[in-house]
Amino acid sequence: MDEENGQLRWHRRTELPLFLASMLYLFCYAVRVLAEGLSEGWRDVLLAVTYALWSLFLIDYLVRWRLSGQGLSYVRRHVMDAIVVLLPLLRPLRVVRIYETVRHRRAHARLTLYARVIAYASMSAVLLGFAGALTVYSAERGAPGATITTFGDSVWWTCSTLTTVGYGDITPVTPMGRTVAVAMMAGGMALLGAVTGSFSSWVIQTFTLDQDREPPGP
Amino acid sequence: MDEENGQLRWHRRTELPLFLASMLYLFCYAVRVLAEGLSEGWRDVLLAVTYALWSLFLIDYLVRWRLSGQGLSYVRRHVMDAIVVLLPLLRPLRVVRIYETVRHRRAHARLTLYARVIAYASMSAVLLGFAGALTVYSAERGAPGATITTFGDSVWWTCSTLTTVGYGDITPVTPMGRTVAVAMMAGGMALLGAVTGSFSSWVIQTFTLDQDREPPGP
Amino acid sequence: MDEENGQLRWHRRTELPLFLASMLYLFCYAVRVLAEGLSEGWRDVLLAVTYALWSLFLIDYLVRWRLSGQGLSYVRRHVMDAIVVLLPLLRPLRVVRIYETVRHRRAHARLTLYARVIAYASMSAVLLGFAGALTVYSAERGAPGATITTFGDSVWWTCSTLTTVGYGDITPVTPMGRTVAVAMMAGGMALLGAVTGSFSSWVIQTFTLDQDREPPGP
Amino acid sequence: MDEENGQLRWHRRTELPLFLASMLYLFCYAVRVLAEGLSEGWRDVLLAVTYALWSLFLIDYLVRWRLSGQGLSYVRRHVMDAIVVLLPLLRPLRVVRIYETVRHRRAHARLTLYARVIAYASMSAVLLGFAGALTVYSAERGAPGATITTFGDSVWWTCSTLTTVGYGDITPVTPMGRTVAVAMMAGGMALLGAVTGSFSSWVIQTFTLDQDREPPGP
Numbered sequence: 001m002d003e004e005n006g007q008l009r010w011h012r013r014t015e016l017p018l019f020l021a022s023m024l025y026l027f028c029y030a031v032r033v034l035a036e037g038l039s040e041g042w043r044d045v046l047l048a049v050t051y052a053l054w055s056l057f058l059i060d061y062l063v064r065w066r067l068s069g070q071g072l073s074y075v076r077r078h079v080m081d082a083i084v085v086l087l088p089l090l091r092p093l094r095v096v097r098i099y100e101t102v103r104h105r106r107a108h109a110r111l112t113l114y115a116r117v118i119a120y121a122s123m124s125a126v127l128l129g130f131a132g133a134l135t136v137y138s139a140e141r142g143a144p145g146a147t148i149t150t151f152g153d154s155v156w157w158t159c160s161t162l163t164t165v166g167y168g169d170i171t172p173v174t175p176m177g178r179t180v181a182v183a184m185m186a187g188g189m190a191l192l193g194a195v196t197g198s199f200s201s202w203v204i205q206t207f208t209l210d211q212d213r214e215p216p217g218p
Numbered sequence: 219m220d221e222e223n224g225q226l227r228w229h230r231r232t233e234l235p236l237f238l239a240s241m242l243y244l245f246c247y248a249v250r251v252l253a254e255g256l257s258e259g260w261r262d263v264l265l266a267v268t269y270a271l272w273s274l275f276l277i278d279y280l281v282r283w284r285l286s287g288q289g290l291s292y293v294r295r296h297v298m299d300a301i302v303v304l305l306p307l308l309r310p311l312r313v314v315r316i317y318e319t320v321r322h323r324r325a326h327a328r329l330t331l332y333a334r335v336i337a338y339a340s341m342s343a344v345l346l347g348f349a350g351a352l353t354v355y356s357a358e359r360g361a362p363g364a365t366i367t368t369f370g371d372s373v374w375w376t377c378s379t380l381t382t383v384g385y386g387d388i389t390p391v392t393p394m395g396r397t398v399a400v401a402m403m404a405g406g407m408a409l410l411g412a413v414t415g416s417f418s419s420w421v422i423q424t425f426t427l428d429q430d431r432e433p434p435g436p
Numbered sequence: 437m438d439e440e441n442g443q444l445r446w447h448r449r450t451e452l453p454l455f456l457a458s459m460l461y462l463f464c465y466a467v468r469v470l471a472e473g474l475s476e477g478w479r480d481v482l483l484a485v486t487y488a489l490w491s492l493f494l495i496d497y498l499v500r501w502r503l504s505g506q507g508l509s510y511v512r513r514h515v516m517d518a519i520v521v522l523l524p525l526l527r528p529l530r531v532v533r534i535y536e537t538v539r540h541r542r543a544h545a546r547l548t549l550y551a552r553v554i555a556y557a558s559m560s561a562v563l564l565g566f567a568g569a570l571t572v573y574s575a576e577r578g579a580p581g582a583t584i585t586t587f588g589d590s591v592w593w594t595c596s597t598l599t600t601v602g603y604g605d606i607t608p609v610t611p612m613g614r615t616v617a618v619a620m621m622a623g624g625m626a627l628l629g630a631v632t633g634s635f636s637s638w639v640i641q642t643f644t645l646d647q648d649r650e651p652p653g654p
Numbered sequence: 655m656d657e658e659n660g661q662l663r664w665h666r667r668t669e670l671p672l673f674l675a676s677m678l679y680l681f682c683y684a685v686r687v688l689a690e691g692l693s694e695g696w697r698d699v700l701l702a703v704t705y706a707l708w709s710l711f712l713i714d715y716l717v718r719w720r721l722s723g724q725g726l727s728y729v730r731r732h733v734m735d736a737i738v739v740l741l742p743l744l745r746p747l748r749v750v751r752i753y754e755t756v757r758h759r760r761a762h763a764r765l766t767l768y769a770r771v772i773a774y775a776s777m778s779a780v781l782l783g784f785a786g787a788l789t790v791y792s793a794e795r796g797a798p799g800a801t802i803t804t805f806g807d808s809v810w811w812t813c814s815t816l817t818t819v820g821y822g823d824i825t826p827v828t829p830m831g832r833t834v835a836v837a838m839m840a841g842g843m844a845l846l847g848a849v850t851g852s853f854s855s856w857v858i859q860t861f862t863l864d865q866d867r868e869p870p871g872p
Contacts, residue, residue, distance in 0.1 A: 156396050160386075161819060163403040165379060167386030168604060168814075168821030178810050185817040189849055195407055197853035200415035200636060203335055374614050378604075381621040383597060385604030386822060413625055417633035418854060592832050596822075599839040601815060603822030631843055636851035 007067045014060060022091035025053045026131060029089060033138045034151055054088055061085045089131040093124050121194040125162055125187070132184045133158040139176040146173055162188040225285045232278055240309035243271045244349060247307060251356045252369055272306055279303045307349040311342050339412040343380055343405070350402045351376040357394040364391055380406040443503045450496055458527035461489045462567060465525060469574045470587055490524055497521045525567040529560050557630040561598055561623070568620045569594040575612040582609055598624040661721045668714060676745035679707045680785060683743060687792045688805060708742055715739045743785040747778050775848040779816055779841070786838045787812040793830040800827055816842040 028046045031038070038046075061081060068074050075082060084091045137154035140146045147170040148154050160167045161184050172178050246264045249256070256264075279299060286292050293300060302309045355372035358364045365388040366372050378385045379402050390396050464482045467474070474482075497517060504510050511518060520527045573590035576582045583606040584590050596603045597620050608614050682700045685692070692700075715735060722728050729736060738745045791808035794800045801824040802808050814821045815838050826832050 152393065152396075156400075159400045159403055160384060163382060163407050164600075164817060164819050165382050165384035165403050165406065166602065166814060166819035166821050167384050167389050168823045169386045169389040171821045171823040175806065178806075182810075182813045185813055185819050188819065189817050189846060190853075192407060192410070192846070193850040193853035196411040196414045196632065196850045197636075197856065198415075199408075199411035200418040200633075200850075200854040203412075203415045203419040370611065370614075374618075377618045377621055378602060381600060381625050382818075383600050383602035383621050383624065384820065385602050385607045387604045387607040410625060410628070414629040414632045414636075414850065415854075417626075417629035418636040418851075420633070588829065588832075592836075595836045595839055596820060599818060599843050601818050601820030601839050601842065603820050603825045605822045605825040628843060628846070632847040632850045634851075635844075635847035636854040638851065 007064065010063060010067055018057070018060060019092070019094060021053050021056055022088060022094070025050060025057075025088050026092055026127075028053070030130075030134055033134045057085050057088055057091065089135065090128070092127045092131070095123050095127065115198075117194055117198040121191050121198075125191050128184065128187050129155075129158045129162050132180055132187075135180045136172050136177045136184075139174050139180065140172050143174045143177075148172060148177070158184065161185060162191060164188045164192055225282065228281060228285055236275070236278060237310070237312060239271050239274055240306060240312070243268060243306050244310055244345075246271070248348075248352055251352045275303050275306055275309065307353065308346070310345045310349070313341050313345065333416075335412055335416040339409050339416075343409050346402065346405050347373075347376045347380050350398055350405075353398045354390055354395045354402075357392050357398065358390050361392045361395075366390060366395070376402065379403060380409060382406045382410055443500065446499060446503055454493070454496055455528070455530060457489050457492055458524060458530070461486060461524050462528055462563075464489070466566075466570055469570045493521050493524055493527065525571065526564075528563045528567070531559050531563065551634075553630055553634040557627050557634075561627050564620065564623050565591075565594045565598050568616055568623075571616045572608055572613045572620075575610050575616065576608050579610045579613075584608060584613070594620065597621060598627055600624045600628055661718065664717060664721055672711070672714060673746070673748060675707050675710055676742060676748070679704060679742050680746055680781075682707070684784075684788055687788045711739050711742055711745065743789065744782070746781045746785070749777050749781065769852075771848055771852040775845050775852075779845050782838065782841050783809075783812045783816055786834055786841075789834045790826050790831045790838075793828050793834065794826050797828045797831075802826060802831070812838065815839060816845055818842045818846055 028050050032043065032046050032050075035042075064078075064081070065074050070077075084094070133151065133154040136157070137148060137151050140148040140154070148157055153170050157170050157172075159165075161181065164185070172181050246268050250261065250264050250268075253260075282296075282299070283292050288295075302312070351369065351372040354375070355366060355369050358366040358372070366375055371388050375388050375390075377383075379399065382403075390399050464486050468479065468482050468486075471478075500514075500517070501510050506513075520530070569587065569590040572593070573584060573587050576584040576590070584593055589606050593606050593608075597617065600621075608617050682704050686697065686700050686704075689696075718732075718735070719728050724731075738748070787805065787808040790811070791802060791805050794802040794808070802811055807824050811824050811826075815835065818839075826835050
């Protein structure tokens, strides 16, 4: 019981600071990728901050593992946590959890479930899209034969990918860029599934209410 | 109570005229974009009408705000209304609300829920697609390296985008055109979600009826 | 009552012959489009058969209208019938109704609802795709700058459109080809909606059964 | 009854070995396609193993048919089995059934239904994608005008197809490659349907639970 409490207390105290740290991480990454004219000194500072933040995420993971009192089974049961430590750019996606926590403190839900799912899907899409566009841009920039040459191109490509439209007027050509792209396509499918699922559930719910309200006549 | 009534009365009296005004706005915009050989005089007339209509929408928004008796919280709670004032081309999408209002006066629903959702989605798609095709065409026309060179091209591109097919044989290249395109992709996803959700709900409903009709045998 | 019976009797007697006639229409159209080395004489025969079949469809529509005893309201209530008279290539899509009729005679359903929806969607997709590929091919063939140059190309393009994949490596360029293409995109969306909806309903149904089978709880 | 038992016993004993054989078949096929510098001797060995495994699958099918005690109606009722004998590359897709069998032995389900559907869809997508990428690569490699020139290209194209994104920057050009591609597009649609359906069912389930938990008040 005490261990459980230790975990919960750690979780509650670190959640918000870690989320802000992950946003800072994303910001530092973005500056390093986008600010081309940055002096060598500033680049080093940004890299140092990036590594410091990453160490923080690693320490948090190890502390949680320790507090859980579990052995290797912890790693197996919290695969997402390990992924998020290895790829800190995905960490801001936890915004959903933060949002949920904050929302629950306000005593009652303000949004219906489907509106919430669409809100989460949108937030996730924006964060995933931004991190993905940065990574693909930094991988493609300067590659021979690349069609994604500006960050604007990368954002445009990202939007067409996440909505599964897929124009293909510009596409990544480097192995790194394509690997990230595949992850984004999967994200696009999940996004489409979430939007469709919410719509579907909303239609069904509305229909059921309509039916109940009407007299059960012939 | 009186304020509530004031709002309702205002709403009921202005709904239809404002909808017609928004259709006129779309029409004026379309003529300005498509009629290339228009004399300078006519262009000015159209521009004047456009601004007059826009003022009308703004006044309507301010009157509603006033009647609501709320402060800034009104803006936060009616985000869609503010968007529609800033981008009057999206205003005809309110056709759904008009349609609902008209339908309710006729005492009983003539269409089942899923047919209605598909009808709304189709109407929204046509209006959104028309406004989008116009805007993208006016942004791309004349841009260096543009592949969308006629309004027909723009409509073709719009259809492939809204259905999330996304051929990419012709795509916008200007920042303005791409920004509008992203909004249309999002619209395409919502459209797909609506169609899928309706189908889904129809299948489930039909299935449930089928099941109820059959004997509950072994 | 007698009129109702007249309609029903006409419907029952003409349904299967008209379906076979519509398949023959599709076949004649296909031969005229695909058999390029056909002698002038045979082309005329095919055209004559095509017109004869079309007259048949028109007569059937007029007889039904007459039997219904309704005025213009018949046209409004049976929009699909009018469309199918104007575009007889879409008529084989009625296979669903034929299939339903045949199935009901066999006393009990052999397929569950979702399997049936997927079967209908597949049949519709094949027939719509075949008619669409033919029409687009006949419109694009010989057009300047066309990328769809063989019937194989047209089928390939059709598949990528109906599944909403949309490669865009080859696309129609003529107004006629693009108009048909837009109809096929809409068909692709409906197909995707049907497949997704069936899956969705199947998952929900299976889940509900699973839940009912398990003991209700801790 | 005895025949039923014979079938069941055969099924239970052969299921796992046959699954491993199908994975070996996929592996041999992959080596033959990808290892270009392979000596003639090794190629022959691989071909021999491939044919031996295929004979095994055929024998299994015939034995099942025999044990069923049914005539030609067996073929009609087990169409999938016949397809899987003709195209052994699709056989690993049966992993779902193996997985189910293994899972059921462990006394209770560890994953909820929607997680399971997503897990199955992912496993199927990976296996279908791998087999498809191999086949398309072997068909396209060396074809004149082919844009898919490396296995990496083929995998990239496969991912964009299965998620229905469909960039079209590289596409198959040979009839064989395109035929496989159409099957993969259909697989992509089913995949999208499964993901969407699961999401949808999850949203509805969560919503229903939420509703039940709340007081039924006005």
